[in-house]
Amino acid sequence: MEAYVITQYVHQLAVAATLALFVLRGGWMLAGSAMLSRKWVRITPHIVDTVLLVSALYLAIVGWGWPLTPHWITAKLIALVAYIALGVIALKRGPTKAIRAVAFVGALVVFAYIFQTALTKTVMPW
Numbered sequence: 017m018e019a020y021v022i023t024q025y026v027h028q029l030a031v032a033a034t035l036a037l038f039v040l041r042g043g044w045m046l047a048g049s050a051m052l053s054r055k056w057v058r059i060t061p062h063i064v065d066t067v068l069l070v071s072a073l074y075l076a077i078v079g080w081g082w083p084l085t086p087h088w089i090t091a092k093l094i095a096l097v098a099y100i101a102l103g104v105i106a107l108k109r110g111p112t113k114a115i116r117a118v119a120f121v122g123a124l125v126v127f128a129y130i131f132q133t134a135l136t137k138t139v140m141p142w
């Protein structure tokens with residue numbers, strides 16, 4: 017199998033894993049669970065997100081000639097930064113549970129945008 021196709025699968029697996037871990041941690045945050053401070057719960061998302069970003073950059077540069085083209089990839093990268101920032105507020109930095117909950121929902125909305133952008137390959141997929 018070609019390296020690009022393998023990387024596509026790796027990227028899609030990382031996408032599924034990051035969403036599953038984020039929803040799980042968001043649930044624990046809302047429930048006030050001590051699971052959030054477990055070592056594997058703190059470390060695994062960093063590994064998954066690194067795989068997500070490295071595979072994304074490979075696909076973008078090798079497959080699509082980014083950053084010269086096309087804009088939907090740049091939009092995904094910017095949205096990924098927003099997703100990570102909202103995730104940090106939701107799971108770590110948010111001063112109250114209400115703020116954390118709003119940031120959690122916001123991160124899921126941004127995730128949905130990134131997903132739709134990937135499928136339609138347009139900056140505005142709605």
Ligand code: HEM
Pocket residue numbers: 027028031034068069072073075076077079080089090092093096099127130131134135
């Ligand atoms: C949470 C973050 C991300 C999600 C949910 C996501 C989602 C996806 C999905 C579902 C696909 C498969 C699309 C298809 O099969 O047609 C895909 C492919 C791709 N993604 Fe991502 N992605 C994310 C981050 C990124 C980032 C940051 C970049 C850019 C640096 C990126 C660049 C790409 C590229 C270039 C492809 C390959 C498209 C192709 O060759 O068909 N992704 N992404």
